[in-house]
Amino acid sequence: MNLIKLVSRPNLPDSSKLQKDFQQLESLSKAIELHSISDRTAVKIAEELSLVNIFPDNHDNLQKTIKKAQAQILKILEKEEK
DSSP, X not given: OOOOOOOOOTTSOTTSHHHHHHHHHHHHHHHHHTSOOOHHHHHHHHHHHHHHHTSOXXXXXXXXXXXXXXXXXXXXXXXXXX
């Protein structure tokens, strides 16, 4: 099962912590796509990624949402893909 893609965020400042956090989540998403994961795990991860996708670039809680999604994805992978 393919994961949903993160919405591109070209308007984030290049040197900002927010941009770095987004790139890290994007890298994690790409790394997950390279591995075979169960459909159940893919659905859970897709839910986390879609939560990030609904936030606009200028939303105050975007960085918090990105960090939370990344933490949740790692927990899901640890639990589901032993």
